[in-house]
Amino acid sequence: MTDRRVHLSRAEPEAYRALDEFSRTVGRIARDNGIEDRLKELLLLHVSQLNGCAFCVRVHVERALAAGSDADEIGQLAVWRESEVFGDRERAALELAESFTFIHREGVSDEVYDRVGAVLTEREYTAVSWLSVSINAFNRVAIAGRYPVRPRSSSTT
Known part of the structure; x- marks a missing residue:
């Protein structure tokens, strides 16, 4: 196992800037669609x-x-x-974010779609979905590069 990894954001900064701009766009969409920063950061x-x-x-702990x-x-x-601790709206958003994270298991099942859709508006559902897509992409970049x-x-006891 090697300690040195390709740092994707440095190796292809144009691609990383595009991902960062995508994330900023998604953040604006989330705000415009009713997802406040606190909930956004909890989801991320x-x-x-x-x-x-x-x-x-x-x-995201710091941002939350x-x-x-x-x-x-x-x-x-x-x-x-x-x-x-979390209300119905937050729980619905967390459930949807989990479905996107584990999308390889069963996609967003009809049960989850119906349960979440009964709580979130279409605009909120869309915002949470795009936030989930965005953070999953960033997670893969950071994990693969072992950031x-x-x-x-630095002090020890």
Whole structure:
């Protein structure tokens, strides 16, 4: 196993800039379609957790906190189905984001589509879908490149 990996964003910056611009466009669409920044960041964080992308988890924890989430919400995110911390709209968005993340299993099943569609508007559904597509792409870039996540403090005890 090698510690050196091709850093896709440096190797092909034009492609990375296009992905970044896509992500910014999706973020604007999400806002315009009624997905507030707090929920957007919780979704991006959760998908990053599911994919095992440490780099993106760090980025989106910071952004979720800045957008108004607290430690309890972030801690409960991994167990949202068992937790009462999240409301129906948030739970629907999390379920849809999970379906997109694990799309290879069964796509977005009719059951999920109907359940989520009963809670989210079409515009919200569209926004969550595109957010999911975007973060899944970023997760793959960071995971494949093994983007490092080092301790914040260099001091040891």
